[in-house]
Protein backbone atom coordinates (compact mmCIF):
# COMPACT_ATOMS: atom_id res chain seq x y z
CA UNK A 101 0.00 0.00 0.00
CA UNK A 102 1.15 3.51 -0.80
CA UNK A 103 0.12 6.68 0.96
CA UNK A 104 -0.16 10.14 -0.58
CA UNK A 105 -0.42 13.00 1.91
CA UNK A 106 -1.50 16.33 0.48
CA UNK A 107 -0.88 19.77 1.87
CA UNK A 108 -4.02 21.95 1.62
CA UNK A 109 -3.38 25.71 1.15
CA UNK A 110 -1.38 26.43 -1.99
CA UNK A 111 -1.56 22.77 -3.05
CA UNK A 112 -5.22 21.68 -3.26
CA UNK A 113 -6.92 25.04 -2.76
CA UNK A 114 -5.93 28.50 -3.84
CA UNK A 115 -6.42 30.60 -0.73
CA UNK A 116 -4.87 33.69 -2.27
CA UNK A 117 -7.19 33.64 -5.25
CA UNK A 118 -9.73 35.85 -3.55
CA UNK A 119 -7.14 38.61 -3.25
CA UNK A 120 -6.19 38.37 -6.91
CA UNK A 121 -9.84 38.21 -7.98
CA UNK A 122 -10.89 41.20 -5.88
CA UNK A 123 -7.90 43.29 -6.96
CA UNK A 124 -8.50 42.48 -10.63
CA UNK A 125 -12.15 43.53 -10.22
CA UNK A 126 -11.17 46.78 -8.46
CA UNK A 127 -8.79 47.83 -11.24
CA UNK A 128 -11.32 46.79 -13.87
CA UNK A 129 -14.02 48.91 -12.26
CA UNK A 130 -11.72 51.94 -12.55
CA UNK A 131 -11.02 51.19 -16.21
CA UNK A 132 -7.42 50.24 -15.46
CA UNK A 133 -5.38 47.28 -16.68
CA UNK A 134 -5.18 44.94 -13.68
CA UNK A 135 -1.76 44.11 -12.24
CA UNK A 136 -0.43 40.62 -12.86
CA UNK A 137 -1.06 37.83 -10.36
CA UNK A 138 2.60 37.95 -9.32
CA UNK A 139 2.41 41.71 -8.75
CA UNK A 140 -0.72 41.32 -6.66
CA UNK A 141 0.67 38.49 -4.56
CA UNK A 142 3.87 40.46 -4.00
CA UNK A 143 1.94 43.00 -1.91
CA UNK A 144 0.06 40.52 0.28
CA UNK A 145 0.69 41.50 3.87
CA UNK A 146 0.77 45.27 3.33
CA UNK A 147 -2.16 47.38 4.47
CA UNK A 148 -4.70 47.90 1.73
CA UNK A 149 -4.11 51.61 0.89
CA UNK A 150 -0.34 51.07 0.74
CA UNK A 151 -0.72 47.88 -1.27
CA UNK A 152 -3.07 49.48 -3.78
CA UNK A 153 -0.95 52.61 -3.85
CA UNK A 154 2.00 50.52 -5.02
CA UNK A 155 -0.01 48.58 -7.59
CA UNK A 156 -1.59 51.76 -8.96
CA UNK A 157 1.60 53.84 -8.96
CA UNK A 158 1.79 55.92 -12.13
CA UNK A 159 -1.84 55.36 -13.08
CA UNK A 160 -2.89 58.78 -11.74
CA UNK A 161 -6.05 57.35 -10.29
CA UNK A 162 -7.78 57.71 -6.94
CA UNK A 163 -6.38 55.24 -4.43
CA UNK A 164 -9.41 55.71 -2.20
CA UNK A 165 -11.72 54.72 -5.02
CA UNK A 166 -9.68 51.58 -5.75
CA UNK A 167 -9.65 50.67 -2.06
CA UNK A 168 -13.43 51.00 -1.91
CA UNK A 169 -13.85 48.94 -5.08
CA UNK A 170 -11.55 46.25 -3.69
CA UNK A 171 -13.54 46.04 -0.47
CA UNK A 172 -16.80 45.75 -2.39
CA UNK A 173 -15.43 42.93 -4.55
CA UNK A 174 -13.88 41.16 -1.57
CA UNK A 175 -17.10 41.20 0.44
CA UNK A 176 -19.06 39.87 -2.54
CA UNK A 177 -16.61 36.95 -2.86
CA UNK A 178 -16.93 36.24 0.84
CA UNK A 179 -20.58 35.39 0.29
CA UNK A 180 -19.53 32.55 -2.05
CA UNK A 181 -17.24 30.19 -0.12
CA UNK A 182 -16.52 28.02 -3.16
CA UNK A 183 -15.15 31.09 -4.91
CA UNK A 184 -13.28 32.28 -1.87
CA UNK A 185 -10.81 29.39 -1.91
CA UNK A 186 -11.18 27.58 -5.24
CA UNK A 187 -9.49 24.32 -6.09
CA UNK A 188 -6.42 24.53 -8.28
CA UNK A 189 -6.92 23.16 -11.81
CA UNK A 190 -7.00 19.37 -11.85
CA UNK A 191 -7.36 18.90 -8.09
CA UNK A 192 -10.60 16.92 -8.20
CA UNK A 193 -9.53 14.76 -11.14
CA UNK A 194 -6.27 13.72 -9.51
CA UNK A 195 -7.95 12.90 -6.21
CA UNK A 196 -10.56 10.82 -8.02
CA UNK A 197 -7.88 8.97 -9.99
CA UNK A 198 -5.75 8.17 -6.95
CA UNK A 199 -8.66 7.33 -4.63
CA UNK A 200 -9.97 4.83 -7.20
CA UNK A 201 -6.74 2.80 -6.99
CA UNK A 202 -6.66 -0.04 -4.51
CA UNK A 203 -2.90 0.35 -3.91
CA UNK A 204 -3.21 3.94 -2.68
CA UNK A 205 -4.63 5.69 0.38
CA UNK A 206 -4.92 9.47 0.56
CA UNK A 207 -4.56 11.89 3.44
CA UNK A 208 -4.09 15.54 4.27
CA UNK A 209 -1.33 17.08 6.40
CA UNK A 210 -1.99 20.77 6.90
CA UNK A 211 -1.17 23.70 9.12
CA UNK A 212 -4.87 24.62 9.09
CA UNK A 213 -7.03 23.82 12.10
CA UNK A 214 -9.21 20.71 11.90
CA UNK A 215 -12.26 22.96 11.78
CA UNK A 216 -10.82 24.96 8.89
CA UNK A 217 -9.81 21.84 6.99
CA UNK A 218 -13.19 20.17 7.51
CA UNK A 219 -14.90 23.31 6.19
CA UNK A 220 -12.81 23.58 3.05
CA UNK A 221 -13.10 19.84 2.26
CA UNK A 222 -16.87 20.00 2.76
CA UNK A 223 -17.18 23.15 0.66
CA UNK A 224 -15.56 21.38 -2.28
CA UNK A 225 -17.02 17.92 -1.62
CA UNK A 226 -13.59 16.34 -1.12
CA UNK A 227 -14.02 14.75 2.32
CA UNK A 228 -14.65 11.22 1.06
CA UNK A 229 -11.30 10.99 -0.74
CA UNK A 230 -9.21 11.02 2.42
CA UNK A 231 -8.55 8.15 4.81
CA UNK A 232 -6.62 10.30 7.29
CA UNK A 233 -6.53 14.00 8.18
CA UNK A 234 -3.73 15.58 10.22
CA UNK A 235 -3.95 19.25 11.22
CA UNK A 236 -2.46 21.90 13.46
CA UNK A 237 -4.71 20.50 16.22
CA UNK A 238 -2.97 17.10 16.11
CA UNK A 239 0.76 17.73 15.96
CA UNK A 240 3.58 20.30 15.95
CA UNK A 241 3.83 22.58 12.93
CA UNK A 242 5.61 21.53 9.76
CA UNK A 243 8.45 20.83 9.16
CA UNK A 244 8.22 18.60 12.27
CA UNK A 245 7.65 15.05 10.92
CA UNK A 246 4.90 14.12 13.41
CA UNK A 247 1.94 14.63 11.05
CA UNK A 248 3.47 12.25 8.50
CA UNK A 249 4.50 9.65 11.05
CA UNK A 250 1.11 9.75 12.79
CA UNK A 251 -0.82 9.50 9.53
CA UNK A 252 1.24 6.54 8.35
CA UNK A 253 0.86 4.79 11.71
CA UNK A 254 -2.89 5.40 11.71
CA UNK A 255 -3.21 3.80 8.27
CA UNK A 256 -0.85 0.93 9.12
CA UNK A 257 1.41 1.93 6.24
CA UNK A 258 5.13 2.30 5.63
CA UNK A 259 6.79 5.70 5.60
CA UNK A 260 9.13 4.58 2.79
CA UNK A 261 6.00 4.01 0.64
CA UNK A 262 4.62 7.45 1.49
CA UNK A 263 4.85 10.68 -0.45
CA UNK A 264 3.94 14.20 0.65
CA UNK A 265 2.63 16.57 -2.04
CA UNK A 266 3.10 20.21 -1.13
CA UNK A 267 3.91 23.72 -2.29
CA UNK A 268 6.38 24.86 0.37
CA UNK A 269 9.74 23.87 1.76
CA UNK A 270 7.96 23.09 5.06
CA UNK A 271 6.06 20.27 3.35
CA UNK A 272 9.21 18.88 1.74
CA UNK A 273 11.27 19.14 4.92
CA UNK A 274 8.50 17.46 6.92
CA UNK A 275 8.41 14.58 4.44
CA UNK A 276 12.17 14.10 4.38
CA UNK A 277 12.45 14.32 8.17
CA UNK A 278 9.88 11.52 8.41
CA UNK A 279 11.70 9.36 5.83
CA UNK A 280 9.00 9.86 3.21
CA UNK A 281 9.30 11.11 -0.36
CA UNK A 282 8.21 14.58 -1.45
CA UNK A 283 6.67 15.85 -4.67
CA UNK A 284 6.63 19.64 -4.97
CA UNK A 285 3.96 21.62 -6.78
CA UNK A 286 4.97 24.71 -8.71
CA UNK A 287 1.65 26.62 -8.38
CA UNK A 288 1.85 27.49 -4.69
CA UNK A 289 3.76 29.89 -2.50
CA UNK A 290 7.38 28.72 -2.77
CA UNK A 291 9.43 28.59 -5.95
CA UNK A 292 10.34 25.25 -7.56
CA UNK A 293 14.07 25.82 -6.99
CA UNK A 294 13.46 26.24 -3.27
CA UNK A 295 11.50 22.98 -3.19
CA UNK A 296 14.19 21.09 -5.10
CA UNK A 297 16.90 22.47 -2.80
CA UNK A 298 15.34 20.80 0.24
CA UNK A 299 14.59 17.48 -1.45
CA UNK A 300 11.44 17.65 -3.58
CA UNK A 301 11.73 15.11 -6.40
CA UNK A 302 10.16 15.97 -8.71
CA UNK A 303 8.38 19.35 -8.77
CA UNK A 304 5.31 19.20 -11.00
CA UNK A 305 3.76 22.08 -12.94
CA UNK A 306 0.21 20.71 -13.15
CA UNK A 307 -1.82 18.09 -11.31
CA UNK A 308 -1.97 16.04 -14.55
CA UNK A 309 1.68 15.21 -13.89
CA UNK A 310 1.09 13.82 -10.40
CA UNK A 311 0.00 10.24 -11.12
CA UNK A 312 2.83 9.59 -13.61
CA UNK A 313 5.33 11.19 -11.20
CA UNK A 314 3.98 9.09 -8.33
CA UNK A 315 4.26 5.87 -10.33
CA UNK A 316 7.79 6.74 -11.47
CA UNK A 317 8.84 7.56 -7.95
CA UNK A 318 7.92 4.19 -6.54
CA UNK A 319 8.93 2.22 -9.64
CA UNK A 320 12.45 3.61 -9.37
CA UNK A 321 12.78 3.75 -5.61
CA UNK A 322 14.29 0.86 -3.81
CA UNK A 323 12.74 0.50 -0.37
CA UNK A 324 14.65 2.62 2.09
Ligand SMILES: [Mg+2]
Pocket residue numbers: 107108109110111266267268288
Ligand atom coordinates in the same frame (compact mmCIF):
# COMPACT_ATOMS: atom_id res chain seq x y z
MG1 LIG B 1 0.84 24.97 1.39
